[in-house]
Amino acid sequence: MKVYLDFEKPVADLEGKLAELRAIEEGEGGVGIADEIARLQTKADQALREIYGKLTPWQKTQVARHPGRPHTLDYIGRLIEDFTPLAGDRQYGEDEALIGGLGRFRGQSVMVMGHEKGSDTESRLKHNFGMARPEGYRKAVRLMEMADRFDVPVIAFIDTAGAYPGVGAEERGQAEAIARGIDACLTLGTPNVSVVIGEGGSGGAVAIAVTNQVLMLEHSIYTVASPEASASILWRDSSRAADAATAMKVTATDLKRFNIIDTIISEPVGGAHRQPEEAIESAGRAIESALKDFAGLDSDEIRRRRREKFIAMGRTL
Template structure:
């Protein structure tokens, strides 16, 4: 059964009634319930649509974190072909929170990099909940350099609450690795498209999202800190997270207006977690269109476009 968020309770109640009716119909009852079933299904769809049409920033944060949203492996399976994973940073080891390799998208060869959160307890622990360690960002650098060497565009799928904050990560140079990964993005001489597909948290996200084109799913979030983290700093309590989310302008709609991102990718009604196929298809189409447009630019033009794009973000707040 679908996992419902707190604000989806009215929809959950209707879905439960629909499930009961279907179960009753399956028991061989002679009562015709098709009319009532159709009425409830229509009402449920309308309620879901109206609910998602007016989500608050905090509710969008909850949707972005939904455990059933597609993750890196789902995008590979549903949107890309001939994926060949490449592991290791050639310095320390392999980080499974950040995955990458060679792939094709609609016949176009490219290098694909992204965060993998896992889908159950075992895989979430295996992939460290999508929180990259230094070796993960150094692996990303290695793959970007590989792409540059062979003239392959780079696509990144960002979905992390932030880089891993553990002591061992700091001991292995977490800050330096994030900075170097960001630098590698900006220095690329090939097209780069980044997509915020769930959470875009702090430097752990920026390290893979410093591209000339940044896309964002309709209900994804992108911010320098989590709403809970912001609330704990400003009000000394995480209970103010909804208020912090409102002030942080972390939704795709806010960030498009601020020109932090370039394009919003629509999600299926009720969020990407309800229909992986449609969500991945929408994203794959958007990425392909952006790569086609960027294909006409040479290396110097691509670097200049990235430079201009990020300088413009800062300059608009200095006016």
């Protein structure tokens, strides 16, 4: 069953009528209404293109959070061969909000990690809606250190509303764990590439996204805090989330303009949730291209380029 966002109502109405007509056509004694179906399909496709051609930042936020968007496990399942998950931070325990392990990406050994939100109620609870605790980030550090030791690139998929803000997480050093993650990203001697596939929220995203190349799906968002949280801070009114999303420049287009990200990955018309396989393949091609840029470079040059990339973000003329 398709889940439609509020602004997709014109498309929902047209596709509802299409479903009814197709049921009539396929039923016993169905009449020939192929021309009407084709006309409505064309109209629905056009409406979808028009809507997605002029999305506001808040609408893009809703698309980024769509439950049908492909998640990290979907990308790993389609892009990574022989994936072997690695668990635990060797200090406290396992955190399934942030998964990782070794595998092969188009013939090359890689370390893969990413936030996993889950796709149904059971898996969302299991993965804590993609909000990692300190042990998740410490596991990420462990995996990055392992990748450095064995000289394999790191691929990170970003999809989280933010790090888990619970009391237990704070007691176990959430801020320190995130800082260690950023440090591990910066000191890594092998290439690392991150892809924002949905939400890139706050330090929970940055902890594994300080990479040589930051890629971003067209309708994903990347932000210092959620629009709701920012509205609460700025105006003491979370209902102004749409205003906050616009003011914070959370979209891929804005972030590319500010050189915060490197590449925008086009999504199928209507978003990645409509054609997940096509979206995943587009991301795979972008990752492959990004990794090729660092082929043959030594560790010092890889670190230097990464460091210069992030230092340049704070420079002004």
